[in-house]
Amino acid sequence: MGTRRRGEELERAILLAAAEELRESGYAGMTMDRVAARAGTNKNAIYRRWPHRAALGIAAYRHLSDAAMPAPDTGSLRTDALEMLRQANETWSSPHGAILRGLLAAAADDPQLIALMRERSGVDTMDRAWLTMLERAVTRGEAPAAAVHPRVAATPMMLLRAEYAMRGIPSVPDEVLVEIVDEVFLPLVRGHS
Amino acid sequence: MGTRRRGEELERAILLAAAEELRESGYAGMTMDRVAARAGTNKNAIYRRWPHRAALGIAAYRHLSDAAMPAPDTGSLRTDALEMLRQANETWSSPHGAILRGLLAAAADDPQLIALMRERSGVDTMDRAWLTMLERAVTRGEAPAAAVHPRVAATPMMLLRAEYAMRGIPSVPDEVLVEIVDEVFLPLVRGHS
DNA sequence: CCGTATAGGGTACTCGGCGTACCTTAATGG
DNA sequence: CCATTAAGGTACGCCGAGTACCCTATACGG
Structure with a gap:
């Protein structure tokens, strides 16, 4: 029935879920099961994309901050x-x-x-x-x-x-x-x- | 029968075992079971002395190096x-x-x-x-x-x-x-x- | 010299978390 | 319309940290 997400869409959902877990619990508290549950999917879908937890963590981190940080110019x-x-x-x-x-x-x-x-x-x-x-x-x-x-x-x-x-x-x-x-x-x- | 080590002696044996494990496998590879086995004791004796693995790791580390490092004096x-x-x-x-x-x-x-x-x-x-x-x-x-x-x-x-x-x-x-x-x-x- | 408190030994357990296997089911595209 | 691909579901295997419990040797005070 209904919509089963695939590819891009699912990937974004997983990254979003992982980013939220990161925000709430930090990297140490981000478990694969919780990310999967939060994304409304299962660990298979994750492991098909990232080889291990650390890789997912890093990939998700960029969703939190893209940190441009222009050089300040105060004159001194x-x-x-x-x-x-x-x-x-x-x-x-x-x-x-x-x-x-x-x-x-x-x-x-x-x-x-x-x-x-x-x-x-x-x-x-x-x-x-x-x-x-x-x-x-x-x-x-x-x-x-x-x-x-x-x-x-x-x-x-x-x-x-x-x-x-x-x-x-x-x-x-x-x-x-x-x-x-x-x-x-x-x-x-x-x-x- | 035989000698059952206690106190100081046992403690040194545990630290030595932990230090050896550190040397061979690094901190990530140092498991409590292995340390206990190597010291010829069991995890109880360890946990009675150190609250967790990290504490043991740190305590054991000093057995590896006491690093004096005097300031060199080459004239420049x-x-x-x-x-x-x-x-x-x-x-x-x-x-x-x-x-x-x-x-x-x-x-x-x-x-x-x-x-x-x-x-x-x-x-x-x-x-x-x-x-x-x-x-x-x-x-x-x-x-x-x-x-x-x-x-x-x-x-x-x-x-x-x-x-x-x-x-x-x-x-x-x-x-x-x-x-x-x-x-x-x-x-x-x-x-x- | 004995008996009791103390601490070590043995062992089995819970719990959590990563990574995997395997099968079922939906979507896609030729 | 069917084959291929990828998602979902679920149940594992495995490992390692800590814990519980009970047994036994040692120390120590009387």
């Missing part, structure tokens, strides 16, 4: 950088961030999954934003041209991530962000002369 | 820093490192466990080593005094850790270490004037 490198870090901190502190961290932890020993995560979680987008931020600072005469370097651009976010890993709590106090900017990022930019 | 800040990073990279690439990473991943959502890990894995010891390294560079006139700052000292190791997290492979190529030193650490130190 310091406030730009702070703004970026604050936004990132907020994102990572949010439920989304908790899920993301759960996924990262789960994927930790599987390079394939890590690669997938990188694409999905917009690490590279982020780095590009930092680079354009630096370029603008250079044209304003606020920074030496030599400071426009991928590793310089990536440093603040890496420090923030490491901070999460070390604390295990999903929110870094604002002082830490300020310190990262004032004691590391700005001196680092200055030092490139 | 650059080579000192590189040496530190290379040693760390080697440690983390080793089987021990794999286990450590497994534990970290498993503990990711439990602040209590993370705190335990911090103690055991000598993060603070490491930071102190970097600080003394910086101090020596200051007395040599190689660095401004303002660069002796905990966050500056912690930066290279944090970047290395983040590098692991992003790659998911247990060995960072040497070029990356060099880049961390030349493009980040040294400019950062220079920038503190």
Whole structure:
């Protein structure tokens, strides 16, 4: 009788269900049975599409956030950088961030999954934003041209991530962000002369 | 009949067995049953001492490495820093490192466990080593005094850790270490004037 | 020296969750 | 209109974490 969903439609339904489970219970609490039930289907349909739970988790994660994150342009490198870090901190502190961290932890020993995560979680987008931020600072005469370097651009976010890993709590106090900017990022930019 | 071990003795036997399991199979592969069997006891004795698998894993980990890591003193800040990073990279690439990473991943959502890990894995010891390294560079006139700052000292190791997290492979190529030193650490130190 | 509290040993169990097997039933498209 | 494909239903197998219960050796106080 009625409508039996197939292909695209069913796939979207599964991803939606998985995303909702992620939101409610985090990755650790997302079970295949619950996703199947919620999508009104069964595990077969899922396993035909994704080889295992982690893959589904990653695929579903993108439904939660597509995180554009344009580079802020406040006219000063310091406030730009702070703004970026604050936004990132907020994102990572949010439920989304908790899920993301759960996924990262789960994927930790599987390079394939890590690669997938990188694409999905917009690490590279982020780095590009930092680079354009630096370029603008250079044209304003606020920074030496030599400071426009991928590793310089990536440093603040890496420090923030490491901070999460070390604390295990999903929110870094604002002082830490300020310190990262004032004691590391700005001196680092200055030092490139 | 015979000797039934108790208290201290049994505890050491369990920790040893757990450590061996860690070495052979990593944290993910360390099962309570196997540890119990290997220690010649049963899960009861284990659960009477540690509330869950993660706690045992962490307790056992210290049996594998006590990691002193004295600050190298080569006479140049650059080579000192590189040496530190290379040693760390080697440690983390080793089987021990794999286990450590497994534990970290498993503990990711439990602040209590993370705190335990911090103690055991000598993060603070490491930071102190970097600080003394910086101090020596200051007395040599190689660095401004303002660069002796905990966050500056912690930066290279944090970047290395983040590098692991992003790659998911247990060995960072040497070029990356060099880049961390030349493009980040040294400019950062220079920038503190 | 004995008897009782304590802690280890043995074993079997529950429970949850991943992944699979197998068959039935609806849709699709040639 | 029929063959092929994919979804639905359901029941497993398997493994590993923790738990329950009961038996037995050891320590320790009297």
